[in-house]
Amino acid sequence: MKIAIIGTGHVGSAIAYALVLKGLCDHLVLAGRNLAKAQGDALDLQHTLAFCERSMLIESAALEEVADSDILVVTASMPTSGPMSSRLELGPANVELFRQLIPMLVRNNPNALLLVITNPVDIMTYLATQISGFPTARIMGIGTxxxxxxxxxxxxxxxxxxxxxxxxxxxxxxxxxxxxxxxxxxxxxxxxxxxxxxxxxxxxxxxxxxxxxxxxxxxxxxxxxxxxxxxxxxxxxxxxxxxxxxxxxxxxxxxxxxxxxxxxxxxxxxxxxxxxxxxxxxxxxxxxxxxxxxxxxxxxxxxxxxxx
Incomplete structure (x- = not known):
């Protein structure tokens, strides 16, 4: 089971850590716009394996290098500036991000399931459904x-x-x-x-x-x-x-x-x-x-x- 986490901010890094502790895959890939951050997380998690019951391959990759995944966990989001009062404030920038990101991920991971974390999650899940070409059963938003x-x-x-x-x-x-x-x-x-x-x-x-x-x-x-x-x-x-x-x-x-x-x-x-x-x-x-x-x-x- 190969899982790729797309986006290594606070949420992506926390999901990666939880996956390692729970031993939920054989191969974990961390990918994001900040490749140095993804590399640092991957190295830190490799050290964590010494305290875990299950070993796995952990590596970092550029977004375009993520391929042949079984599950894509999409947490990527454009950064916010200052306080936020509604998740909808993330909408315009994240819609543009998904338009660039989802087609590339689909081409390189044609058999993957897509778990959308990015907010506003209902809109982003709808958009991923429309532009991916995947069956709707393979696209899930974390929702409620x-x-x-x-x-x-x-x-x-x-x-x-x-x-x-x-x-x-x-x-x-x-x-x-x-x-x-x-x-x-x-x-x-x-x-x-x-x-x-x-x-x-x-x-x-x-x-x-x-x-x-x-x-x-x-x-x-x-x-x-x-x-x-x-x-x-x-x-x-x-x-x-x-x-x-x-x-x-x-x-x-x-x-x-x-x-x-x-x-x-x-x-x-x-x-x-x-x-x-x-x-x-x-x-x-x-x-x-x-x-x-x-x-x-x-x-x-x-x-x-x-x-x-």
Missing amino acids: LVDSARFRSLLSLEEQIHPDDLRAYILGEHGPNQFPLFSTASAGSEHIDDNPARRDIFNAVHSAGFDVYNAKGYTNYAIAAAACEVIRAIVYDSRRTIPLSTYLDDWLGIQDNCFSIPVVVGRRGIIRHLHPDLNRSEKKALEKAARLIKDQIDRLLLPEDNLS
């Missing part, structure tokens, strides 16, 4: 996986139950237009009710990413762990149910869009879309999220990128 994990972690404190035993998702946009799926939330088949205290928990989750960003200037640990969960499901073909951003041709009348729903992930990528029953307020929240994401897609992408 981290948001759902944060939600379960905070709910677990109230419920006094391990987060992994809670079935509670946040769906929609990885951003302000996400929503909690309380209608199907449960622990041990006992329903987790929607009430003001739990709405407060969701509101805390809603702002958590920017709380971290504003405190230290970036987020990296939780997103690295989330990426590894997706990669683990692929490597071991474990068919885990994970909320990810995925292209949707048509669901509940929503067409040609990209946002997070629960999907089943295995060696071939997204094996199956799951379609939970939504109550009336959840359907309205989904429709709002889908409409606003599509507006953003139409605003950021030129007509030749939008095949709808």
Whole structure:
């Protein structure tokens, strides 16, 4: 299993470190615009192997040299200047970056699965789907996986139950237009009710990413762990149910869009879309999220990128 991480900033480096500790591949390639940084990370991680149970080949490469990968983890992003109030601020520059990057990666890695981390992730996943030519099952955005994990972690404190035993998702946009799926939330088949205290928990989750960003200037640990969960499901073909951003041709009348729903992930990528029953307020929240994401897609992408 060969995994290439495209972009060696805070997020890419954290994902690489987590992959090495978890031993999730045989061959790890680090690539980015700053080749010296990629080389330094690769060397540092090689030294880390002395403390790991599984050995692997770790190397750095220029972006154009990345080839024959099984999984491409795309974290590359244009740098920001100063504080950021919305992930959409990254949109214009990262759209241009993807237009240059994705076709080259696809040519050199024709059989890869593509895991998109770059923000705004729903738009970037849609764009990668449009310009790559890959089947939609092979393109996944990290979406609301981290948001759902944060939600379960905070709910677990109230419920006094391990987060992994809670079935509670946040769906929609990885951003302000996400929503909690309380209608199907449960622990041990006992329903987790929607009430003001739990709405407060969701509101805390809603702002958590920017709380971290504003405190230290970036987020990296939780997103690295989330990426590894997706990669683990692929490597071991474990068919885990994970909320990810995925292209949707048509669901509940929503067409040609990209946002997070629960999907089943295995060696071939997204094996199956799951379609939970939504109550009336959840359907309205989904429709709002889908409409606003599509507006953003139409605003950021030129007509030749939008095949709808």
